[in-house]
Amino acid sequence: MQINPPYLMFLGDVHDQLAAKTAQGIVDWRAEWCVGQLRLPNCKADLGIADMTIAGAKAKGVKTLIVGVANAGGVLPDHWTSVIVEAIEAGMDVASGLHTKLGSKPEIAAAAAKHGRTLFDVRHSDMTFATGKGDKRPGLRLLTVGTDCSAGKKYTALALEKEMRARGLDADFRATGQTGVFISGRGCAIDAVVADFISGAVEWIAPAADANHWDLIEGQGSLFHPSFAGVSMGLLHGAQPDAFVVCHEPTRTTMRGVKTPLPSIADVIDLTLRCGKLTNPAIKPLGIAVNTKALGEAEAKKYLADLSAEYGLPATDPIRFGVGVLVDKLVADYPQSGKLARVG
């Protein structure tokens, strides 16, 4: 599964900007792939990029129409179908993050069959994976893990990719969630995989690579989240990380959606090391990434300095202060890290 850029971003007629969160994430991280947006009358979201018709997008070389919006219930409204069919007829693939599968609409399925185009339903996984093998693969790998869900794991991995590439390092973001798949054009939503194949899917997502290449793997959930720890465990075993970054949101007291108390960063480091050693005995913590949005600037700096002293690891807020300190340590700890041979 490879979603081919460049993209035309289809926003339908969603009612607010939040409904276009996935599309916005793609524009934030892959602006160069997003040549335009297509909005229906009364659309209340705006990605701040050029409005464009299907014909206009085709003229610009667009290869894929991205349905990167969330409707109530994740359904695909009937009145969006004609735009999607038009894109297919213009030679585009279509990728959607909706719950409704694109091919469940007969007009869309028929058009894709007729024109030989691919439909990607990123929220679903029709792929067949092998079970995980646990054999150590060549290449360096970093996994972002969390004290909870939604603690900045995707953002941190993407920020690391950006900073590492800016320093000429050979690194690729590896997606394990829906938005990440659109951003990288590859990967799969790991929580949608059949349970038996979690670690096997991750072995596919971050396959054998050059010995000095870094895969920066997006974590999911938390080993301490009673709903999703199974996913986090399989992801850890499949990722075989050499290094991990703990992502944390300091104002939460219970984990998202449940009454379970938040674990400490020390707990997360300890259990990640304990379980991660199964498939990579060399696993080490690299640093801590904190979402300090709820803290003032001085307070945030003090909080991060205290954490850094406590754990003997760099601590930063990737949004506020960047991930430079994490990459500094990565380069120091892994001097073998490869340089980019290509333009990133």
Add this chain to the structure above:
Amino acid sequence: MQINPPYLMFLGDVHDQLAAKTAQGIVDWRAEWCVGQLRLPNCKADLGIADMTIAGAKAKGVKTLIVGVANAGGVLPDHWTSVIVEAIEAGMDVASGLHTKLGSKPEIAAAAAKHGRTLFDVRHSDMTFATGKGDKRPGLRLLTVGTDCSAGKKYTALALEKEMRARGLDADFRATGQTGVFISGRGCAIDAVVADFISGAVEWIAPAADANHWDLIEGQGSLFHPSFAGVSMGLLHGAQPDAFVVCHEPTRTTMRGVKTPLPSIADVIDLTLRCGKLTNPAIKPLGIAVNTKALGEAEAKKYLADLSAEYGLPATDPIRFGVGVLVDKLVADYPQSGKLARVG
């Protein structure tokens, strides 16, 4: 999902006894539900129960035809279809452990729709679960865990049910795998569930119960198996066990299907306690169940005695020596365990 007994066991024309392993397991543990077997010409398996036609089974009150055999590739041969349709026309539900879904055969789907019968594809999960909540449910729970896959977890849970019921204790086996689902008439193959819902599915499999009732939950995989630890982790969190039994096969050096070394029993106890405390802080090991088939009688007894001394826990081979010592400790440690109000 509730598969209603009594059962007629359909063996088709499988080529050997091993292909009827699931059916044999059902007869071993639920002989009273298995009123007969139906075999096609050239069938090489035999469950040692009465051969019976659909009409004969109907006369005996059979409610479900069980397709409990494994063919090459798990496919449903076309020439089995007419028997299945005949069972449906006679008013039976049909439950299958094959990979091919029953409803994918148009004649079977049509017959089930026409006669209002239910088709169970035990290997698949079309059920919708909530995500796990982690809230402590009333009732006592025991989980069998393993140093590896196929280490006796199902057998141990079933043997505990039998022994506990024989002592008048209120206990139910809870299935998390295909054979177990046929044996208990309920449950689901947890490894076929979408990853996000592993612990939620287990919360459904072993729901809130009387405070003194025991659920004996069939474990899967191992927290140390690089292919399946995600399943084991979600199962542990969803099961919220008060007690667990470690199942072990002493002659293995690597885990099934991979090159990973077998963990020690101490490792398994330690990590199970560590992770299990997330959803049940009272979790404790109850004992050790060993498959000593490869050892002589005296050697097996010495091995178990040594284990018992080392861990301060009862150790037994459930097949060779029964699970009496485990139930002795359970009754001693949990004097509140409820008595059967019904005939088990």
